[in-house]
Amino acid sequence: MATSHHHTDQSTQSTDQNLRRVRFMSDLQADRFGGQMIEPGHADYEVARRTVFATGAPAYVVRPDDVGDVRAAVRFARDAALPLSIRGGGHSFSGFGTNDGGLVIDLGGLDSVRILDLDRRLVRIGGGATWGTVAAALSEHNLAISSGDTRSVGVGGLTLAGGIGWKVRKYGLALDALVGAEVVLASGEVVHASAEDHSDLFWALRGGGGSFGVVTAFDFAAHTTTEVFHGKVTFPAREAETVLTGWSDYLRAAPDDLTSLVNLANPMTGGPQAPVEVHVTFDSDDADRAAEALEPIRRLGTVLDDDITLRPYADTLVDGAAPPPGLQFVLRSAFVDEESVPDVLRVLAESSTSNGAPVVGVRSLGGAVSRVPEGATAYPYRQAELLVVSVTAGPAPVVEAARPALDAMWSRLGPSVHGAYANFLSTAGEEALAAVYPAATHERLAQVKRCYDPANLFSRNHNVRPASPTDAHPHPGRDADSPYESAAEAWASSPSTNASTPGR
Numbered sequence: 333m334a335t336s337h338h339h340t341d342q343s344t345q346s347t348d349q350n351l352r353r354v355r356f357m358s359d360l361q362a363d364r365f366g367g368q369m370i371e372p373g374h375a376d377y378e379v380a381r382r383t384v385f386a387t388g389a390p391a392y393v394v395r396p397d398d399v400g401d402v403r404a405a406v407r408f409a410r411d412a413a414l415p416l417s418i419r420g421g422g423h424s425f426s427g428f429g430t431n432d433g434g435l436v437i438d439l440g441g442l443d444s445v446r447i448l449d450l451d452r453r454l455v456r457i458g459g460g461a462t463w464g465t466v467a468a469a470l471s472e473h474n475l476a477i478s479s480g481d482t483r484s485v486g487v488g489g490l491t492l493a494g495g496i497g498w499k500v501r502k503y504g505l506a507l508d509a510l511v512g513a514e515v516v517l518a519s520g521e522v523v524h525a526s527a528e529d530h531s532d533l534f535w536a537l538r539g540g541g542g543s544f545g546v547v548t549a550f551d552f553a554a555h556t557t558t559e560v561f562h563g564k565v566t567f568p569a570r571e572a573e574t575v576l577t578g579w580s581d582y583l584r585a586a587p588d589d590l591t592s593l594v595n596l597a598n599p600m601t602g603g604p605q606a607p608v609e610v611h612v613t614f615d616s617d618d619a620d621r622a623a624e625a626l627e628p629i630r631r632l633g634t635v636l637d638d639d640i641t642l643r644p645y646a647d648t649l650v651d652g653a654a655p656p657p658g659l660q661f662v663l664r665s666a667f668v669d670e671e672s673v674p675d676v677l678r679v680l681a682e683s684s685t686s687n688g689a690p691v692v693g694v695r696s697l698g699g700a701v702s703r704v705p706e707g708a709t710a711y712p713y714r715q716a717e718l719l720v721v722s723v724t725a726g727p728a729p730v731v732e733a734a735r736p737a738l739d740a741m742w743s744r745l746g747p748s749v750h751g752a753y754a755n756f757l758s759t760a761g762e763e764a765l766a767a768v769y770p771a772a773t774h775e776r777l778a779q780v781k782r783c784y785d786p787a788n789l790f791s792r793n794h795n796v797r798p799a800s801p802t803d804a805h806p807h808p809g810r811d812a813d814s815p816y817e818s819a820a821e822a823w824a825s826s827p828s829t830n831a832s833t834p835g836r
Contacts, residue, residue, distance in 0.1 A: 360394070365404040367396040367441065380438065383419065384484075384654050385661055385758075386427025390417070393436040399514065399522060399548045402437060406546060407520040409435045410789050417792040418546050421462050421486025423652065425663050425758040428489075428542070428792045439488065442548055445469040453554040454511070459547045461487045467646035476557035476645050478503040484652040487550060492541050493754040493794075494711050496719065498562065498613035498648050501699030502588040503555055505711060507538040508704060512551035515544070518789040526551075536780040539711030540769075541754055542793040543777070544784050558617040561626070562648045563640030566607035567633040572596060573681035575608050576694070578632045580673050580718065588699040589615040590625050596684035596692040604689045607636050613648055660731045662690075662724040664742060665756035666749035666767075667697075667716035675748045676720065679741065688737030690722040712773045713751050720749060721756045754794050768794050775799070 360369065370380045370393040380393040391414065396402045409416040415434030422429045430436055439460030448454040453475055457466055464483025470476055478499035480490045487506075495506020503509065512526040515533065525534040536544050567575045576594060583592055595609040610629055614622045619642070626640065655661070668676045677694075684692050697716050706714050722741065724734045752767035769777060778799035781788070786798050 360404055360408055365394070365396070365401050366398070367394055367401040367405075369394050380436070381430055383422035383424065383427060383429040384652065385423070385425050386430055387657070388417075388427070388430030388436070389432045390430060390436045391433050393438055395438045395441050397441055399442075399516065402439075402442075402516045402546055402548055403520045403522065405435065405437050406516055406518065406789070409437075410518060410520075410787075415792065416789055418488075418542055418790070419486075420460055420488035421484055421490075423482070423485045424489060425661055425756070426760045426794075428760075431792060437546065439486075439546070439548070447473060448551070453556070455552045455554045457487050457550045457552060459488050459514075459549060463487060463490065464646070464649055464651075467649055470554060471557075471644055471646045474556055474558070475554040477506060477509050477552050477554050479506050479649075481649055482652040483649045488547055489542070490755060491550060492537060492539075492547065494539060496695060496697070496753070496755075498560070498591050498645075499615055500701060501586075501591045501696065502615050504700035504704060507709060507711060508700070509552045509554065510538055510550060511553050513537055513547050514549035516546040516548055518545065518785040518787065522548075532780050533784055535708075536710050536777055538709035539773075540777045540780070540796060543781055543790050543796045545790060557615075557645050559642050560616065560645050560648065561614040561619075561622040561640055561642055562612065563638070564609050564611045565629055565632075565638045565640065566609050566636045568636065569596075569602070569605050569607060569685050571633040572608050572685060573678060575610065575632045576677040576681055577674070579610060579629070580677060580694075580696075582628045582632075583696040584670070584698065584717065586628075587625055589621075591615070591696060591699075592629070593693055593695040596680060596694075597689040598691060604685050604687060608633075612640060615645075617642060655725070658727055659725055660728055661758050662731055662735075662738065663721065663756050663758040664738075665719060665721045665753045666745065667713045667751045667753070668718040668720060668749055669715065670717045672748035673717060676718070676745060679744045679748075680720065683737070683741040683744070686737065688734050690724045690734065690738050690741065693721040693723070695719040695721070710769075710773055710777060712770050713753075716751075719753055719756075720745070721753075757794070760794055765794050765796070769796070 370376050381388050381390055394405045396405060415431045417429055417431045417436045419429035419436055419438045442458035442460040443465060444458045445461060445466055446456045448456050462484050463479045466487060478497055479495055480497045491506045491510060512524060515523050515525055517523060523530050525537060527534060533544060579594060590612060592610060592612045597603055598606040598609060601607060612629060614625050616622060680692055683689055697719060702714050704714055724731055724738050754768045757764050774796060777796040781796050782798035788797055
């Protein structure tokens with residue numbers, strides 16, 4: 333009898349699954365969904381359920397062909413009360429682009445790059461495009477957008493959280509070039525957000541992540557670009573503190589054309605004994621000006637190697653290799669203000685040359701990033717001078733063995749750093765959310781969330797939950813003193829296009 337009951341339970345479960353499948357198909361088709369629908373058992377399911385850093389078991393993965401398909405999928409997820417993940421490039425370290433038992437909307441098919449107005453350098457980019465595709469397409473018109481540093485990273489995830497790359501000190505974050513967005517809301521409605529329309533939503537999209545809707549198209553103001561000088565200069569590990577200190581002192585006053593980061597304890601070149609890598613981009617093809625700007629970098633210590641060359645901007649982006657299954661990644665990040673820089677760099681120099689050291693990256697900020705007014709966008713750390721990122725990777729036992737050294741380093745850094753950058757975190761939850769968004773920013777985002785996604789359909793992200801309906805704060809878009817448009821105004825009047833402008 334036990335066998336019979338077990339067989340009956342399996343048959344009932346199979347029948348329920350088939351009924352859900354039929355309902356899913358019929359509901360989407362009734363809503364005129366024309367894209368691809370993938371479920372367990374489909375030939376593409378094993379690939380479709382994975383992102384670069386995570387593997388899920390979603391009930392359904394859909395690949396829309398257009399914004400109408402996205403609307404249909406959002407409405408289905410809402411009505412069926414399914415967990416919903418939105419996937420652009422699939423590079424979220426926290427695995428937001430997949431889930432268990434829910435629906436994944438894979439935007440990869442919405443990857444067009446269109447010039448809307450060449451004279452005004454207005455560009456429309458699909459929500460599923462990757463930065464390598466964008467850089468290559470724009471290079472044909474001698475245009476570029478300040479983005480990230482990896483070709484396969486999605487435009488959406490990077491832009492909605494910030495966007496820190498090789499042009500950041502000259503042209504700001506990726507989100508600083510955003511002038512409009514086409515957004516599918518939880519209601520299924522499509523709106524265009526800009527400084528003039530749905531300005532509260534436009535403010536939130538620029539730094540607030542994916543909590544507010546599905547961005548199916550981004551409108552950017554690109555800039556003209558030449559080839560750039562790009563590469564790295566390496567120095568002995570024993571000179572880490574001297575190099576880091578000289579590097580940060582110089583970048584504080586360097587021309588905005590120069591953007592740089594330092595990598596320490598690279599496991600591919602020796603771990604704690606690895607050379608200090610100073611990566612640079614000088615955003616100009618003027619060889620004399622580049623030589624002058626790069627000379628202080630080359631004088632930081634004993635040069636082991638120097639591979640800086642002139643190359644197309646699109647070639648500064650690297651391929652993002654997918655890690656083999658079974659590897660874990662632990663990423664932490666924090667911002668550093670000017671007064672804390674010496675203490676932070678001393679800790680990093682000591683920690684990176686010790687056994688068990690994590691990979692450490694230190695990115696220079698300032699420049700155009702710092703000239704956008706605080707509060708003009710939802711990206712809250714405009715005045716930070718540096719961004720520190722640590723990466724620990726490997727099989728679970730390796731990661732666990734490295735945890736004491738990692739925790740010790742961040743414990744020492746704690747008093748001198750603050751916040752976190754959403755795109756460089758492998759954890760999600762209240763602690764991470766509080767680090768990404770200071771209280772005032774979070775409160776304002778929660779008000780916008782209440783207006784556009786009160787049921788929190790879009791929750792697979794560093795999730796800002798909607799404010800309580802009883803909250804007395806006014807609707808952000810109705811605040812006459814709101815600085816929502818000031819980012820665009822600051823951009824128009826900013827001296828950031830002047831190559832000789834000091835960083836801060």
